[in-house]
Amino acid sequence: MKSLSEIETTAKRASRAAGYSWGIAEEVGKSIRISELFGFPGIKHLNQYYQNKKKKNFEEIKLINKINKSDGPSFCPIILGVNFIDQVKNVETLTKCSVENLAYPLLLLPFLSRGSEIIGKKLFISFDDCKFLLNFNVSISSNFWNKEIPMLANQIEISFLNNEDNFSDQDWKSLYKLAEDTFVEETDSLKEGAAGAGLTDND
């Protein structure tokens, strides 16, 4: 088994060899490490992308907009990913954005995952039949676990989810009531000795 340290170093060096700057190569190394840590085939897709990149041109998205379209070659997931991290605080204000014709969409995932951590919001990603929930770069939930992830996404949608509970008020109240059974009723004399007792708070 390869260690994550080996994965990161090799992905970084390969990215430099594929023509990216050292700074971007560092970002790729970090992202492929995350991808493999979460159980997604980052090394496989990166290798295929770099083999393909020798023969084909890919378009670079520099400034991320609400809708990002390429009429020519498909978009490079690396440059999109790095710019997503850099621009995530601006992109967040769009609530939702889409990218058409994106090559190797799996390679974008770890960048989005890191973006989720930076802004402290969950992200929901969908393309074709694949759906991913990115949880603050702590985990990625997916309906595509262990399935072949496509090498091209015709349209990828990225949604910024508001920080809301996953449960209903009723569920919370019910569970809270149960938790209250660990509390002890306080006597009057104990109340008199509690913090702040006997003082006025407007002193």
Add this chain to the structure above:
Amino acid sequence: MNVELRDPNIIMKLTRLGSFHQSRLSFLRSFLSEFKDWKYKRDLFDLDQEGYGTAVYSFKKNARVYSLICYANKINDDERSDRVIATKWDAAFTLHDGVPLKDDIERLRNEVPKQEVGRLSYKELTLSRANKSVRVFDHVVESLSNGNQPNLELLEKVGYLYRTTAVYGSGKFGLADRFRIQNREEINGPFRLEMMLVYLVRQFTFDQVNHVAQNRNPKLAVKLDPEICRNLGIGNSTGLGMAPFIVNHPTLLNNWILSREIALKKIREIKIVKTKDKDLFKDCVKNSLKNITSWNTESEYQLKKIKLLLNDIRKFINFLDNEFNFQKDYPFNEIYLWLEKETCEECIEYVVSIMMEPYGDIVRPLIGQMSSEEEKYFNIPTERNVGDLKKILENKYSYILKINFKTKGSNQKFWFISKNKEEPRLANRFEENGADLEQPLAIARDIKKLYERLLPLKDNLKINQFLIENSDLRHVVRRAFIIEKFPYSEIQDNTIGENLVPIDMLRLKLSFFGALKFDPRSDKWLRICMFQGAPLPNELKDYDEQWVYKPSFKL
């Protein structure tokens, strides 16, 4: 009194960093201190008459066990090389997490001796190999087997029976990644498991030499005197592999240097120094003379430094004995200011290290702060603007911004990774091929380039916009925002200039390891000695913390 931390523009210069010495903060000393109440055991010692075979040593506390597995193999004299390109060694080692099963020992027997081309698993933590100092090893076997102790003069000259040539950890060749073990309290200090490996290897070398001597002449043989063992360490040959590490781990570098600087600041701020602390300090300074006079090297560069150091230390002892009064307030501050005025960089840093000896209570809490969660500082704060970045560069890289990179001399060298051994190397840009594959270690040059590119831009331009068209400088933009928070994270020198002495970078790291007797063999590699004078494993429960400064062989 408030003493300021020393200026990074002075301390982070390579000549200063290359003058650092071991101290109480050094990793091998903090390792001994952490593991002193662990149970040491030799679990397996299965060597043939010639000393070839397998041995296992362990440290155990509660449910936690770390085991060193040693494989000693026969090699021909012409196969023995300290170069990193070697493929065979007298012995190879791995530190295993837990108690190794027979299957583990067999699995590793096929992998550990191969080193870089072998595969380890997440159950192994560190990996190393070592060669005998044949001259010393054979002499010791010969002497012991004839019932005599070896010639101390020879032992003192060399200082060890074996030399390691690399110690690997942190995920290399399939070893466990750091994240798997990072929450263990006992290894909350840099390189602790690497130190454990080297320390246990040292014990293996004594056991092996005794075993071979005993088998050669069972009736007459004696064991190597423990006093002599204690005064032998483990040698190490170190090349350029270490140099990029300190550039590639800026927050870690900061935490090492900052701990040293905080310790010095706190010691300088002590108003009244107790008599016992003063006595301990003076004893260590005086006893340390033997570390200088027994420091053997053929390197003219180092000999010159040793000579200067020896002169200055003698001058300092004279000052302490005849001119200085410890009764005055803030005596260590006075001493420090005197050193700055009167002595060389090597001497200043030498005495700074010794100042820590009486102050375990100051040093101990700092040891826990010498690791770093580097991931936390990886993301670039791209919502900041160009004006912020300019200010950081002007404040934190003022010396570097003055370097003229238009001259050939300031661009002369480049760092690359060798294809045959995947190791960092340094070459002349104007004489060798490969500069187009340069590693991102020319930080000073790239910082200057970044500054020049920022100058014409408006201050309110966001970094995320700047990076769109300037991704070639992304690696140094990241570093600049790191140095803003971590003042000692950057070497304040040109690492590609014609005057670069790469061993300064190695010495910095080795001093934090706790190495003694730096012996440069060229400007690109050196030999050192580790654990010389250190307590033996069965003495760890109660040992003298100042063992580094105790007299060695009684000649």
